[in-house]
Amino acid sequence: MELGTQLLQYLLSGLSTGAIYALIGIGFSIIYNATGIINFAQGEFVMLGGMLTLFLLSVLQLPLWIAIPLAVLLAALVGLLFERLAIRPLRKASPISLVIITIGGAILIRGLAMLIWGKDTHSLPSFTGDEPIMLAGATLLPQHLWIFGITVVLIGLNKWFFSHTISGKAMRACSYNPRAAGLVGIDVRRMVLLSFVISAAMGALAGIIVAPLTMTAYDVGIMLGLKGFCAAIIGGMSSGLSTVIGGLVLGVLESLGAGLISSGYKDAIAFVILLLILFLRPQGLFGKPESERV
Amino acid sequence: MKRELLKYSIFAVCVLLAPLAFLDSYLLNVLVFVGIHTMLAVALNLLLGYAGQISLGHAAFFGLGAYLSGVLTTTYGWNPWFTMLVAAIVVGGLAFMIGFPILKLKGHYLAMATLGLGIIIFIVFNEWVEVTSGPSGFSGIPNLQLGQLIFDSDLKNYYLVWCFVLGCVLLSVNLANSRIGRALRAIHDAEVAARVVGVNARLLKVQIFALSAMISAIAGSLYAHVMTFIAPPSFGFNISVELLTMVVIGGLGSIYGSFLGALLLTLLPEFLRFMHDYDIVFYGGLLMVMTIFMPGGLVQGIPDLFRKLVGLRKGKGDSHA
Amino acid sequence: MLELQGITQIFGGVTALNDVSFSIRADEITGVIGPNGAGKTTLFNIVTGIYQQTSGRVIFEGQDISGIPAERLASLGMVRTFQNIELFGKMTVLENVMVGLHSRSSSGLFACSFKMPWALKEERRIREEALQWLEFVGIADLADVTAANLPFGRGRMLEIARAMACKPRMMLMDEPAAGLNSQETVGLAELIRKIRELGVTVVLVEHDMELVMDICDRIVVLNLGQKLAEGTPREIQDNPEVIAAYLGDDD
Numbered sequence: 019m020e021l022g023t024q025l026l027q028y029l030l031s032g033l034s035t036g037a038i039y040a041l042i043g044i045g046f047s048i049i050y051n052a053t054g055i056i057n058f059a060q061g062e063f064v065m066l067g068g069m070l071t072l073f074l075l076s077v078l079q080l081p082l083w084i085a086i087p088l089a090v091l092l093a094a095l096v097g098l099l100f101e102r103l104a105i106r107p108l109r110k111a112s113p114i115s116l117v118i119i120t121i122g123g124a125i126l127i128r129g130l131a132m133l134i135w136g137k138d139t140h141s142l143p144s145f146t147g148d149e150p151i152m153l154a155g156a157t158l159l160p161q162h163l164w165i166f167g168i169t170v171v172l173i174g175l176n177k178w179f180f181s182h183t184i185s186g187k188a189m190r191a192c193s194y195n196p197r198a199a200g201l202v203g204i205d206v207r208r209m210v211l212l213s214f215v216i217s218a219a220m221g222a223l224a225g226i227i228v229a230p231l232t233m234t235a236y237d238v239g240i241m242l243g244l245k246g247f248c249a250a251i252i253g254g255m256s257s258g259l260s261t262v263i264g265g266l267v268l269g270v271l272e273s274l275g276a277g278l279i280s281s282g283y284k285d286a287i288a289f290v291i292l293l294l295i296l297f298l299r300p301q302g303l304f305g306k307p308e309s310e311r312v
Numbered sequence: 313m314k315r316e317l318l319k320y321s322i323f324a325v326c327v328l329l330a331p332l333a334f335l336d337s338y339l340l341n342v343l344v345f346v347g348i349h350t351m352l353a354v355a356l357n358l359l360l361g362y363a364g365q366i367s368l369g370h371a372a373f374f375g376l377g378a379y380l381s382g383v384l385t386t387t388y389g390w391n392p393w394f395t396m397l398v399a400a401i402v403v404g405g406l407a408f409m410i411g412f413p414i415l416k417l418k419g420h421y422l423a424m425a426t427l428g429l430g431i432i433i434f435i436v437f438n439e440w441v442e443v444t445s446g447p448s449g450f451s452g453i454p455n456l457q458l459g460q461l462i463f464d465s466d467l468k469n470y471y472l473v474w475c476f477v478l479g480c481v482l483l484s485v486n487l488a489n490s491r492i493g494r495a496l497r498a499i500h501d502a503e504v505a506a507r508v509v510g511v512n513a514r515l516l517k518v519q520i521f522a523l524s525a526m527i528s529a530i531a532g533s534l535y536a537h538v539m540t541f542i543a544p545p546s547f548g549f550n551i552s553v554e555l556l557t558m559v560v561i562g563g564l565g566s567i568y569g570s571f572l573g574a575l576l577l578t579l580l581p582e583f584l585r586f587m588h589d590y591d592i593v594f595y596g597g598l599l600m601v602m603t604i605f606m607p608g609g610l611v612q613g614i615p616d617l618f619r620k621l622v623g624l625r626k627g628k629g630d631s632h633a
Numbered sequence: 634m635l636e637l638q639g640i641t642q643i644f645g646g647v648t649a650l651n652d653v654s655f656s657i658r659a660d661e662i663t664g665v666i667g668p669n670g671a672g673k674t675t676l677f678n679i680v681t682g683i684y685q686q687t688s689g690r691v692i693f694e695g696q697d698i699s700g701i702p703a704e705r706l707a708s709l710g711m712v713r714t715f716q717n718i719e720l721f722g723k724m725t726v727l728e729n730v731m732v733g734l735h736s737r738s739s740s741g742l743f744a745c746s747f748k749m750p751w752a753l754k755e756e757r758r759i760r761e762e763a764l765q766w767l768e769f770v771g772i773a774d775l776a777d778v779t780a781a782n783l784p785f786g787r788g789r790m791l792e793i794a795r796a797m798a799c800k801p802r803m804m805l806m807d808e809p810a811a812g813l814n815s816q817e818t819v820g821l822a823e824l825i826r827k828i829r830e831l832g833v834t835v836v837l838v839e840h841d842m843e844l845v846m847d848i849c850d851r852i853v854v855l856n857l858g859q860k861l862a863e864g865t866p867r868e869i870q871d872n873p874e875v876i877a878a879y880l881g882d883d884d
Contacts, residue, residue, distance in 0.1 A: 056420035107604050113419030114366050118560055119603045121368075121553060125596030133590055240549065244431070247424060282439035289428035289435075296425050297413040483746035490745035490752065491731070491738055491759060498721045498732040505719035508681065509799050510707025510736025519742055 023155035028273045030153070034162045034231070036269020037169040040262040041224035042246025044176060045217035047257040050250070051193035052213035055116050059100060059124040060221055061243015062131075066093045067222030068234030069131055072140050082145065090222045096127070097218025101211050124239070131236040142229035161230045168227050172220065173262055179216075180257065189213060221246075241285065245272075248292040254302020264303065316485055323481065323568065327474050331467060339582070340466040344538060346578045347473035348531050351480050353558040353570035355527035358484060360556075361565035362493060363520045364500035365415060366423045368552050369430025373525040375437055375547025376403045377532025379444055382453045382542050387443075392456050396533040400526045407525030411518035430552055437544040449543030456537045469538045476534060477571075480527055484567050496520065497565075550592070557599050563609025572610055634659040634834055635680070635803060640689035642675055649675045651858045652689070657803075657851075662825060662835045664845040667855035668878065673838040674716065676855070677807050681713045682706050693803070707736050710802035716811055718788045722781035726772065726791055729780050730763035733798030766794040770824060786817040793824065803834040810841040822848050846870065854878075 042064055049057045070089035074080045080088070104123050108115055145164050150157040180186040191199040192209045200206045225234070225242070232238075245268065250256075252264030268288055276284035295303065334340045356370050380399035384390040390398075414425050437444050444450055456463045456472060463472045487493050498506040499513045507513050536542050554577060562573030577595075584591050606613035635657040642650040650672045657663045665673050678684040680691055682703040691699050693711060701709070721729050738759055740752035767773040770790040775783065783791060789809060796804055809825070810818045818841065825848055829835055839845045845852060846866045854861040854869060856878045862869060869875055 050420075054420075056424060058423075104600055104604070111603075111607070114360070114364070114564075115603050115607060117366055117420055117423045118556065119600055121556070122596050122599030122603060125553065125592055126600060127596075129590060129593030129596050133593060244424075244427070248428075251424075280439070283435060286432050286435045289432045292428045293414075293425060293432075296417055296421060300417070300421070486748050487742070487746045491735055491740060491756065492742060492745045494724070494728055494732055495735050497724055498729075498735075501721040501723055502719045504683070504703070505715065505721070506732065507703040508707065508713055508719075509733045509795055510704055510712075511732065512704045512736075514704075523742060 040265025067225030
């Protein structure tokens with residue numbers, strides 16, 4: 019293959035993984051903005067999406083178009099339970115306790131997944147076949163198109179939710195100033211709960227659309243979660259466009275790095291970027307310096 | 313001060329006599345690892361419990377110590393004791409340098425950054441195959457040797473490791489009760505107030521981070537020489553979480569609590585063997601339950617529980633009377 | 634000793650301080666007063682390195698200290714107390730003061746861990762001197778009490794003892810009389826005079842007029858982010874502008 023085609027290929031696959039990172043990153047941001055918590059269990063919702071879909075497909079023999087929404091719903095339910103059982107009792111605790119509790123939750127969910135579904139790696143069937151599409155010499159799978167499509171739709175929905183619905187606006191109010199939001203009659207606790215439900219659902223959907231390409235197992239959540247967090251950090255913990263760009267940039271850099279430098283160190287790229295951004299521009303790549311996050 | 317000395321003496325006597333009870337038992341081998349875990353937990357506790365700074369990458373410092381010792385002694389034939397010193401200084405120095413930017417971050421961000429750092433180092437252990445032998449592990453590390461004495465049995469290793477533990481505990485207790493420990497607690501309580509009276513919070517945090525990494529590296533060197541074989545999974549994210557669990561269970565800011573946490577979490581898997589790999593579920597649950605119901609750890613939680621029980625009984629007695 | 638030159642502070646479009654300049658002379662007690670929202674606490678936070686001003690300079694003993702971190706100021710000889718006393722709640726009263734001596738002691742990580750003789754000697758000195766400062770403010774009998782359990786008035790004394798333990802040449806107090814009863818306020822006035830006698834320049838932001846008029850040598854009046862007047866208590870009391878802006882207020 020020529021270098022040009024090769025680069026295009028890396029770009030396309032980078033963009034599709036990047037889209038996934040973006041969705042996961044938005045999940046992180048939604049919870050962070052509502053609560054100030056970075057949810058270390060975010061990746062586990064991604065894993066749950068893939069594993070639950072697989073379970074519904076293979077064990078219950080449900081058709082794909084039922085299994086997917088059902089899996090998203092179940093993951094959202096787990097998100098709800100997680101908030102109720104682990105986060106709410108600790109609302110006033112120190113950040114360290116909150117970090118520890120979400121890590122505990124992540125391990126517990128991951129462990130239970132291993133207990134129920136075992137340690138094997140599984141693949142999910144593609145949504146609409148595996149017939150490759152050629153694009154200027156580079157190949158694209160139908161699943162890639164699904165990923166792009168669903169990501170665009172989800173980001174649109176997300177945007178609509180936060181700027182046009184009462185709940186969305188209320189959640190934004192909570193992120194600016196929870197006390198003031200409470201004073202004007204917004205049920206802050208419900209908004210926190212809602213943020214967990216929405217991020218769990220988004221994470222799960224990201225896990226489902228990527229599973230046909232990358233396989234899924236009980237422990238895929240750690241890496242995907244951390245990469246998503248990295249996307250959110252690049253985007254300055256916004257639940258909007260800058261996190262999407264963060265995800266895409268990360269995906270493309272990873273895919274270029276893996277292709278041109280070394281595939282073994284591919285995973286390190288995200289973390290080097292993560293550290294550099296946290297050290298040099300903690301407000302994110304696009305943020306203004308005064309919006310201090312640290 | 314007298315009480316500290318008494319506590320330490322009791323601890324030391326128990327440690328030195330313990331092998332008598334387990335002379336021919338495989339538990340002696342487990343106790344060697346309790347020792348290594350105690351060092352690691354104490355190191356992390358200095359950072360987390362005293363300075364109030366979280367690290368989710370401490371297993372990487374442990375691993376760096378182990379790999380530096382393993383590779384330099386085995387591949388390059390360095391003297392093991394000298395290498396241990398070099399490893400401690402190199403890892404401490406590395407942590408000191410990275411400490412300045414990383415400890416500027418707080419809370420959740422610090423957690424993520426240390427986690428990222430840990431994973432980068434972990435990836436290097438796996439991928440730098442020419443040096444570390446990669447995922448298949450690095451073997452043939454020599455046992456430590458002191459004159460004619462070769463540390464090649466569980467009993468000898470027990471005393472080797474626990475001498476280090478006793479030293480490390482003594483130094484940590486001293487430090488905690490010194491002006492440094494006091495300043496750290498002050499930062500933890502009210503950082504702005506501490507800075508205003510001239511406590512250089514940033515420098516102190518970085519120093520403790522470096523010291524903590526150093527102790528972890530020494531534990532890593534010991535681990536390498538005791539095991540004679542090391543592989544990346546012993547230094548991954550899960551291990552960092554396990555260390556965190558030990559510290560939390562024992563009690564933040566309690567040196568002996570860290571020992572208790574290490575003891576519990578190292579022995580438990582031996583009794584939970586029937587659970588195979590599923591003990592991770594148990595850890596996760598334990599971490600959550602402890603954070604919610606016993607945020608002070610066992611060291612505070614057990615006496616509290618005891619007082620509550622006594623109180624209840626008293627209450628009942630009163631109502632009967 | 635301390636010179637403020639054209640301090641301006643803008644918070645997201647709101648001007649909290651507008652071109653404020655005045656100087657504070659050594660060995661005097663200076664009061665900064667003004668109605669609520671005048672910018673007193675903001676000014677304080679700028680001088681003590683907690684905020685960074687939008688423009689202007691702060692000169693302490695001939696050195697521009699703008700942007701110097703709080704912990705360096707203590708070693709330069711400037712300390713402060715807080716409006717809502719900031720103690721190390723989980724530590725004892727004595728330990729709180731011992732932290733105040735931190736910047737004046739030097740045993741490092743290793744000397745402390747290995748209990749080197751000089752570290753032990755220094756520790757003894759720290760303890761003795763801390764006790765002396767507790768006696769100075771009159772709460773030596775509470776040395777072993779956990780700081781969080783102190784009544785508010787005693788907490789204020791402890792905070793002052795801790796600040797004095799830094800051996801400052803200038804002490805800034807943010808509303809030291811807030812939350813004190815009248816008897817405690819009298820004690821405070823006496824204590825502030827004692828502090829000045831030790832050669833410490835005192836600056837206080839205060840609401841309690843009686844206290845300010847009683848102990849201050851000079852007073853600076855702020856209103857709406859600007860300096861309104863400056864002078865002796867007598868002059869201030871007679872200044873018609875001050876009376877209009879401040880005393881006319883129901884405060």
